[in-house]
Amino acid sequence: MSDAPGAWHQQNQRQITAALAALRAWLEQRLEARSDAKAVEGGPPRLGLPPEAPSPGFVSRLDQVTQAFRLSPFERSVLLLCAGVELEASFSSLLAKAQGDARRTLPTFGLALSLLPDAHWSALGPSAPLRRWRLVVLGEGESLVQSPLRIDERVLHHLVGLTERELLLEGVIEPVEGDSEVVPSQQPLVERLAETWSTPSPAVPVMCGGDRIQRRSIAMEAARRQGMAIHRLRPTSLPTSAQDVTSLQRLWEREALLLDSVLVLEWPEGEVPELQRAAAGLVDMLRCPLVISATEAPPLPGRASIHLPVSSPRAEESLLLWRRHLGEAATGLEGPLNAITSQFHLGPLSIRSACGEALATTGATLPLDRALWVACRTQSRPRLDDLAQRIDGSASWEDLVLPAPQLQLLRELATQVRHRARVHDAWGFAERSSRGLGLSALFSGPSGTGKTMAAEVLAAELSLDLYRIDLSQVVSKYIGETEKNLRRIFDAADEAGVILLFDEADALFGKRSEVRDSHDRYANLEVSYLLQRMEAYRGLAILTTNFKSALDVAFMRRLRFVVQFPFPDAEQRQELWRRAFPKRTPLSALDYPRLARVNMAGGNIRNIALNAAFIAASEERAVGMGHLLRATRMEYAKLEKPLTDAEVAGWT
Template sequence: MDWSSENQAYLMKLISMIRQQLEWFYQFHVKKNKKATPPDSAIVEKKLKEIAGKMDSPPAIEKLVQRLGLSAFERDILVLCAALELDPGFTDVLASVHNDGSLTQPSFSTALAVLKDAHWSAISPANPLRYWQLIEINNAPLITKSSLKINDHILYYLTGVQYLHPKLREIAEPIYTDGLLAPSQMQLAEEIIKLCTDKNESAQLPYIQFSGIDNADKASVASYVSTKLKLGLFGISAYDVPMNVTEAAELACLWNREAALNDYALFIDCSDIDSNDKNRTYALKSFIRALRGLVIINTHELTLNLKQPTVVFDIKKPSSTEQLSLWKEMSGANGNSEALQLNKLVSQFNLSADAIHKAATEIFSNDLKNQVHNEAYQDVIQKKLWKTCCNYTRPHLDELVERITPVASWDDIVLPDPQKNILRDIAVQVKQRSKVYGDWGFENKGLRGLGISALFAGESGTGKTMASEVLANELQLDLYKIDLSKVVNKYIGETEKNLKRIFDAADDGGAILLFDEADALFGKRSEVKDSHDRYSNIEVSYLLQRMESYRGLAILTTNMKNALDKAFMRRIRFVVQFPFPDAVQRAEIWKKIFPQNTPQKDLSTEKLALLNLPGGSIRNVALNAAFYAAHENSGISMQHITKAAKAEYDKLEKPLTSMEIKGWQ
């Protein structure tokens, strides 16, 4: 027989024992048959031991008794209530005992009269039956006369059907991870396991708090610990904890019951909780303090003063060396990592162990893994590795700022040679940062100044965003545009918080961050006359500090370079001045502005170059002219350009002079 069948047999044997006691009570007390012989409980107990001895794990009822602390009498009350659901003839037995055909439900009074080892404390709300809500009471004027019913979920548990309680299932998700752990993470996991197994059996475990910024690796560590301790792991969000303290306490009690019966551990995600939200933090702390068993609290910066033993573990991402080892292991590239440029990959992307495992599993199908040492496939694998890593570092940043899909290349941008050369220097430094910082040891001199930062200055439409696209294409990196005028917040400290979220999210992939409208934050810093001035300067300093330590490229754009503080300028590595294009440059822009398939009709780039417009406005004119021509089903002519140019000049609130369109008609 399997465990389920044996468990059923054990439970039915207990029900049979209770039925025998009821039938004897009926004969002896109701029928006044003084010759009735009480059942021999020793025979039943012997049979129960025989059944239990054959089982791989204890019967559900005995596990419940042991875990929740029920007495023999309380166990029998629970079995009495279960019998009513599982034995169709049990209602008739109860009616006989009550000597009333309408009384077919058990009560405390029935249990106290019929069952062995009865004690009044079983009725107490503080005792297991009522505290753990194992039974439901249909209140009567006298509690002893109230009818009793077994909790449906507990009935299923006793019959061997195990599932998470519906109230918990609404907010809790099982956590299963098969991701790799780095050696440093494995060491922390083993420390947690030792902490849990060394404790006194009757003592409450300390709360385990995970600090750090990567939720995936923290979940992997928690999953590994739970698996080794033979516990099922469930996760809930701190936002699902009721704000009402009474409701939170009831939820904690329900979890404690389910965790004790089913060997569960709880992972509470508090990573997004605002420490300034006092009401939620108070409710959360009340909830956690009521929990028992293995409780792992995931935080980033929130400090929870639980006034109970708490052990904090800082779960960091794998080191660069560990990440390289994981990539080698997952790719099968041991001894051939240079061919796949795994060092470059690790330098650019700071991935968690979980992300490396998922990305490598996605990339290296059996066929592709077999081609790791085949030179013909290595370039394909390199590009796939790079692209996949970009994908795995996007999600958190995509939630915060706008990602731009770069389409411009070096051939598209029109700039004087000195400016183009600076852009190429920027690309070279980003490409070689691994060699200079890592291999040559510059990173050992401190993190400050290791970030690559640039200031793009010039009027709107002169090519600042296009230059950023060119760099993103050249470096094969994501480009994110952040409007600093929207990031700057009037509330003290909020700007810094917004910037921190952006940099933290971007740091994993070293994406190119394009901070637009830098003048919103980087105007000449004022003398400190009030608290707002002081905090504005703190925000500027914070952004500069993060730019200097950022592992990617940070670009700031401004229309007013002269308005920027010289102290700020000294901390920017590259400055590119985007001039307003002259006639020669405008002609070059016009030559490149139309796609190859665009029909044209007698366009003169020399005449078009007379329009005194920057590149961005030239693109607007060309695009609008294309729509005019398409509507007329003809090629783009000077007439269409004239109409589009007038609309663009009106938008810019500037006059279109006759000299600019001289000879167009």
């Protein structure tokens, strides 16, 4: 639309005013003829022709509604008549006169059939446009033809040029606003999607893969090319009853025609079968421009589908995006940008947001390369935060008390994460096969020996986020859902480049059972799928277990690193006690050799130190051996273990 918004509204107002004037003239002429028992000569006045010709390409809202809903001339006149009652007082008096009753100021189908030109009975049918799309609403009356008619409020607002949206859709369907950015490798996908909307087809396009923002951006670009608006359906607000789904379908199809809009249906993720059934039912009924956005293609028993896989930008495309959005600030950042592109697989809009965030926060204390890295971590978090628990640890190498071989293995692991881009990409290992490139490690050992802390240390060393996977939320009783949950986690982690921590992994990755029934078969499929994803995952996946012997041999072969966390000996326990208290904690003559007699792992020692600090604080004294004795007895009682006199002899 080339006209300014104000000029467009003026033209639209002139159009509907002229159409109402012509209709009013026709009614007056008909009523006069009826009273004089004369026929109207010359046919109806020209309806809808404005006093001034509109701008080239201008389409009034009245004409747009007529075309979109395929209204006949008679149906258009009925709609205009109902609008006239709301917009001009003269219509009410004319209708009262026509019906011989000052109280009957609303039109009826019977009156329309007798007064308006080109009348046809089929316009009254429930499947005809006026009633099917609820353009007019029937009031209570003695019969169909005598029931009063009102124009629907949403339709009236649309005719006069207001941008109001259907109130009944608020909170369920909302407009998609903002800019879209699509890289060249995604342009064929945009063209294919736009083509599906321009060519009527019973098949529904399904975009799967990538992240939700990338899929939405592709849909926005395709809608822009078609000159269409775009809305999205919030999956968590989808009604589940069949009646409500049908009502939503009718309301949205009318809204889609009024706004010339496409709907992005974001498929419900996770174990929500009732929402997924409702979504499938809605898709089966909708016959308007639509695209499904999903992590993976959903089952659609009632519709054929066109799969449109979405992939992240290529490495060279990502680099171009980083340089474009950083502008001159990208000078001298070739190395850091290559590292960022290798670590994070962000979409175009996320890259733009990260650049804006980094440029706004960079300063003397935080150079731009570090600000960009931090911004990438921030941009990557929302998708994973819904799937796993982020651990914000502050542990460092100094906090780890382990034998030298274990510490060396952990440092080797950090080195491989840091240099994997050079080995995989620059040196060509990734060209041979994507399998076996994943960095996976097993941390085994008794509880409290530092397995989770070691993962925190690696995350801090590599400046990456650490996410703990709650296996109780991943493993599902529904067949196939466990794989879907794992797929969502790994897909999100691939984008963010995070460290995944599968705590107590033997619960899921134990020895694969012999196939005795269908449950055994599907349990083995879950383990096999996990092994496959771990081999392809280019980040770091850490598995922890208290029982290394419980893991399948085939699973162990696929692990790059296995780090055994031994129960600490007396010398290591003494060092754990020394590191258990922060530097600012007031201490009173602690005897570390005596404390090391307590046969506890590091996690228990930290609990004792913390409880002793609270006891000392309540007494307003420095932490002493007496406080530690009380805290140690508390810890043993919690574990239901006996505390011998020999272990605490000489503490007080």
